[in-house]
Amino acid sequence: MITRLYQSLIAAVAVLFMSAASAQETQKEIDGEGWFDRMSKALTSLNFEASLVHVHGDQIEPYQWFQAAGEPQSQELLIRMNGPDFRILRMGNRVAHFHTSASNYSLRADSVSAILPEAFTKPFANLKDTYQVTIGGGARVLGRNAQHLRVISRDNQRYSYSLWVDRSSGMLLKMMMHDQRGDIVEQMQLTSLSIREDSPGVLKEVSDLEMPPLLSDLRILNKPGFPVKPGWQPQGFELITKQSHNLVAESTLVDHYLFSDGLTEYSVYIARLTDDMETDVALSSSQTLFTMRYNDYLITVVGQVPLSIAQRIAQEVR
Amino acid sequence: MSRKLSEVTSALFDSQDVDAKELDDVLNDEQSVQIWHRYSVARAALKNELGASIDLDISQRVSAAIESEGSNVIKPGFGQSKSQNKAASKWFQPLAKVAVAASVAVVAVMTVQVYQQPAGADGASAEPALLTNPIGGREPVSLNHVEPMSQVSDQQRRRQVQSYLIDHQQQLMLQQKESDDKEEQELNKGN
Numbered sequence: 001m002i003t004r005l006y007q008s009l010i011a012a013v014a015v016l017f018m019s020a021a022s023a024q025e026t027q028k029e030i031d032g033e034g035w036f037d038r039m040s041k042a043l044t045s046l047n048f049e050a051s052l053v054h055v056h057g058d059q060i061e062p063y064q065w066f067q068a069a070g071e072p073q074s075q076e077l078l079i080r081m082n083g084p085d086f087r088i089l090r091m092g093n094r095v096a097h098f099h100t101s102a103s104n105y106s107l108r109a110d111s112v113s114a115i116l117p118e119a120f121t122k123p124f125a126n127l128k129d130t131y132q133v134t135i136g137g138g139a140r141v142l143g144r145n146a147q148h149l150r151v152i153s154r155d156n157q158r159y160s161y162s163l164w165v166d167r168s169s170g171m172l173l174k175m176m177m178h179d180q181r182g183d184i185v186e187q188m189q190l191t192s193l194s195i196r197e198d199s200p201g202v203l204k205e206v207s208d209l210e211m212p213p214l215l216s217d218l219r220i221l222n223k224p225g226f227p228v229k230p231g232w233q234p235q236g237f238e239l240i241t242k243q244s245h246n247l248v249a250e251s252t253l254v255d256h257y258l259f260s261d262g263l264t265e266y267s268v269y270i271a272r273l274t275d276d277m278e279t280d281v282a283l284s285s286s287q288t289l290f291t292m293r294y295n296d297y298l299i300t301v302v303g304q305v306p307l308s309i310a311q312r313i314a315q316e317v318r
Numbered sequence: 319m320s321r322k323l324s325e326v327t328s329a330l331f332d333s334q335d336v337d338a339k340e341l342d343d344v345l346n347d348e349q350s351v352q353i354w355h356r357y358s359v360a361r362a363a364l365k366n367e368l369g370a371s372i373d374l375d376i377s378q379r380v381s382a383a384i385e386s387e388g389s390n391v392i393k394p395g396f397g398q399s400k401s402q403n404k405a406a407s408k409w410f411q412p413l414a415k416v417a418v419a420a421s422v423a424v425v426a427v428m429t430v431q432v433y434q435q436p437a438g439a440d441g442a443s444a445e446p447a448l449l450t451n452p453i454g455g456r457e458p459v460s461l462n463h464v465e466p467m468s469q470v471s472d473q474q475r476r477r478q479v480q481s482y483l484i485d486h487q488q489q490l491m492l493q494q495k496e497s498d499d500k501e502e503q504e505l506n507k508g509n
Contacts, residue, residue, distance in 0.1 A: 249481035267486045302486040
């Protein structure tokens with residue numbers, strides 16, 4: 001009797017080993033980049049209903065998130081569940097923002113990108129020059145078998161991401177953004193996920209909704225007017241736009257330079273210094289802001305970059 | 319020979335003889351009169367003589383019954399008093415009044431402090447005294463959430479910080495839109 005018990009135990013253990021080994025083998029076939037691409041594909045091609053929490057600083061915000069990959073255009077809906085009602089709806093490459101209290105407007109974009117960087121919905125090849133993706137271990141996330149990935153900049157001069165991706169569907173389940181010391185700057189965790197064959201009902205309802213007007217139509221572009229300009233950017237960052245405009249909230253006239261490395265962005269602002277301006281302000285949270293004086297100008301750097309980098313960018317504005 | 323009243327009633331109904339005393343008893347007894355009434359309705363119905371004359375309307379009795387129990391009937395609404403109603407409907411309203419229209423980004427700056435940079439620092443030690451708490455990500459929400467502060471300079475600092483953070487968010491959103499139709503020649507010029 002006992003020997004038979006042993007035998008069955010041994011058999012069970014052997015089966016376990018074999019399945020573990022085969023699971024490992026299938027994992028090895030996909031490298032970090034492969035997993036990233038699976039994730040970006042899942043983020044654009046799955047029909048799903050999910051809820052999530054987004055944490056940044058001491059803010060915790062719950063959202064509901066729907067996607068329909070249907071024809072002729074894919075749709076995506078993100079609803080903030082706390083505070084004033086706020087929704088982002090994407091129909092194809094048009095993204096509309098709906099507020100209870102402000103006027104609604106549309107943007108042209110391929111992703112909702114309120115929580116995840118737009119680059120997560122594109123192949124990793126776009127980021128390859130500046131970032132590398134490494135493969136971590138497995139973990140149980142949202143009751144699913146998940147694969148851990150890390151997206152790290154090659155020069156380690158900016159924030160990095162930890163991603164947990166569902167092994168069966170490729171869907172992103174959890175995200176953390178870390179600073180250089182490894183402290184968490186921002187994180188996102190799905191709290192429920194249901195992947196469906198057809199599109200979620202709520203998206204069928206909104207499909208004939210009239211989209212609000214495009215925001216950019218209201219804007220006038222001018223060339224930068226001040227003689228000082230940014231002289232240095234971290235490797236991999238490129239200038240995307242430069243122009244002169246008045247700040248949205250105050251009417252200060254600024255030269256604005258926007259830089260991007262494909263995953264994250266920062267702005268450099270140059271304004272003529274006046275008496276009421278604060279010159280030495282720094283803050284670092286999920287957004288970094290660094291302000292300093294250069295001769296008669298106020299230099300301000302804003303973006304998701306480490307403070308030390310923001311400082312160097314500001315110091316090299318000449 | 320005193321028959322039971324019900325027997326007398328049914329005898330009367332069948333047109334059998336009853337004596338005067340028995341008839342008086344039946345007429346004086348409420349229950350018997352009702353029985354008589356029910357019998358007649360039943361007979362009329364069987365003979366199809368009922369017509370529309372019979373009054374089966376019970377609404378008056380129901381409403382009278384409700385009236386008598388009025389204090390226990392639950393009325394629709396949030397609360398029993400007007401003030402409760404008002405409080406409840408206020409609570410259900412979105413917090414629209416907190417929000418500032420027109421602006422596109424969300425920033426909630428709780429505390430911002432000036433960093434005092436030691437003169438001649440090589441730049442590595444710019445850790446600020448600390449700091450603030452803006453709502454991160456690229457959320458284009460219109461919520462300005464500033465706590466009242468006593469010092470004017472604090473307010474000015476906050477306003478300045480916020481307007482830059484908001485503007486950055488807006489530029490990001492516009493950028494996503496522009497990347498489609500903006501031409502390469504505008505980009506990287508003077509980089």
